[in-house]
Amino acid sequence: MAITEQDVQASEDAPSVNYLNNGYGLKSWLLTKDHKRIAVLYIISISIFFALGGLFASLVRFELMTPEGDLMSSDTYNKVFSMHGIIMVFFFLVPSIPATIGNFLVPIMVGAKDLAFPRVNLLSWYVYVVAGILGTIAVVGGGVDTGWTFYTPYSSTYSNSNVILAAMAAFMAGFSSILTGLNFVVTIHTMRAPGMTWFRLPLFVWSHYATSLIMLLGTPVIAITLVLLMLERGFGFGFFDPNLGGDPVLFQHLFWFYSHPAVYIMILPSMGVMSEMVASVARKRVFGYEFVAFSSVAIAILGFLVWGHHMFVSSQSTYAGMVFSIITFLVAVPSAIKTFNWTATLYKGSIVYDTAMFYVYGYLGLFLVGGLTGLFLSSMGLDIHLHDTYFVVAHFHYIMVGGQVMGYLGGMHFWWPKITGKMFPDIWGRVSALLVFLGFNLTFFPQFILGYMGMPRRYHVYPDEFQVLNVASSMGASILALGYLVPGAYLTWSIFKGPKAPDNPWGAKGLEWETTSPPPTFNFEETPVVTEEAYQYGPIEEH
């Protein structure tokens, strides 16, 4: 454990005991009930899976440099993109912000000593680790080639890969997020500090509350679906395979009933991060606080009613498709509300050009493209052409990578001084944000054009005329990879050599900035009493 070793040195000048230096050795970490230490455990674990998923992504981009399948066989390619998707979705994106930054901050932001169920929190990490090991065994033991969507009857009958093991891993990872969601909901309801009313909660907490609702209500459905899939594959129960009397489209309904809300698990937390960072960067109360808060809840609710927009060409009923389409258009509204309110927050602010600002601006740019391109896909008449092409691939990467990963990285920078007690070199933070922004756009923007030209997703070989844009995309991916490696380097450096962080390096508002960096084990020396609104940088004027 690298972090514990440097704390020996840090503790010498630290004025008091903090969560990092109050115990050393592997046991003090592996049996910890401290939400902050569990967050650190999660950060380390999901970083490993992010690296693994990124490795698979690089292999995909290498193979697609040429139209022929010359780097690997088709079977290998199919496994590589499947494992990229499965690892990134279930082992990185879903837990990314909630289990790390959320785990660290939700109790502190509400003014609590810990989450409501500290042991359950630790259990969720162990469940995640076991799921991760199962997933790794599935990868090492030959891989899985169904895509992360596990569509039947290919997955249940025809595939010759480790489907059951991979489904089992995803199933267990789901339980880990159920436990995290449960902990957040109970904590936010019952453990707010005196004076911390619902409408004084930071928007980060609101977005995590909405996310937790989805985790609690949606994840059991994917668990059931994967069990049905395993029963059909392992024992020949006929749920989805028409040869056994099943219905392959039923699987899609069940799968997307969870997996569409899960898309919002993969974006809402980053919206929370954005709200915090925008307020700090502009040193201003978030414009239209209530609207931003309720738009998170609106997204969580509407998100449950749009799953059929993944199935416009699947032979689902036309009228069902219309209902799914119109509600999908309505989801655009709360997303637009957030974007406009963030923009308005910057108005007459006091905007500092630091790393957080670079990430906020990068996020706004990428989320705009990701969100707006959703309108193309919600349009039934247009989705017929775009469905299952690279347009879809580009769209959801703009949301999940441009949104969630950008939010995760930005948040990690923003709260890095709080988590580690160390400062990173700000110039490098800005460089990394720029690299990610440029590399990301070069990687994924050409894919919109490829998609409209008709290049289907999950193609190992492709017609020659698609090559130029694919090469551009692969070049962008190498810049993007650099954008991810650079922060890994200087953030690690800062743990050992970085200057000690003050309690509130950005002059930001919020309970997490009132305690020490890093915080003590129980977060506050004494329970805070909240007497003001969130983000109260000065007296508030009604407009």
Place this chain on the structure above:
Amino acid sequence: MQTDFPLFPDQASSFAFHVDALYFGILALCVFFALIVVILVVIFAIKYQRKSDDEVPRQIAGHLGLEIFWTAIPAVLALGVFVWATVLYFHLITPPPNAMEMYVVGKQWMWKLQHPEGKKEINELHVPLGESVRLTMTSEDVLHSFYIPAFRVKKDVVPGRYTNLWFKATQVGSYHLFCAEFCGTEHSRMIGTVHVLEPQDYEAWLTGGTANEPMEVAGERLFEQYACHTCHKMDGTGRGPSLAGLFGKTVALEGGGTALVDEAYIRESILNPSAKIMAGYKPIMPTFKGQISEEGIIQLIAYIKSLKAPELTSME
């Protein structure tokens, strides 16, 4: 057909223009909104850059009017796009009644296509210019998806059921046919070519090469081979209903309810005969599941479609 570095697909069907118009319409809307936000945040960044470290700006809580404004405008525009896109969708899924029928069976990893005149093709489809073509499609194994980008049409091909797709080609040429739904190892090689020919060239192509028996003739042969005709007598005296003139009718079912006799109903009646029994008949027909190929079923359907109602011999 293709330049070396195209950025836009061919417009080769009657839909292509309308789909592209919707695409550019939404694109214009998106660019408009994105520009507003981008221009504003850039101006704000320049104008409101932090001057000193202890600067605290005036705090603004919010503005109800603005919130309503930027909730209502996107909502109204989104609903407008919804209406536009949905009207187009209905056009895209509703074939004209006189469309030519063709049949598609997908399997790992090839497309098998058949023309009513009997001509069979693999991974190639020849169609006449300016004619509406309606495809009836199914799969022998996993999900596939039939996709012709130049026509802007796509539909999943699902085992166990029929799906339909139609188009009218408007430009002579050869175009990509892709499988768009991941279907296993050779998914990216489950591709083909659609050839749009002038009508006279199409006729020449249809009659050239090896002669195939028309689908309804092949279907009639299967009808006798599987002894369907012993029960389904044309004069209605058999143990099963007469199939003459039955296609396209709505029939009453044993135990109540009605069913439209379409491709899916005939397919179900062959594979799972007792699912929907016509009123007045007994569930005595055996299943033919696993005995007839998907192509055979389609030929039987073509034959049953061709059976005209018997001429009325007496007037009432």
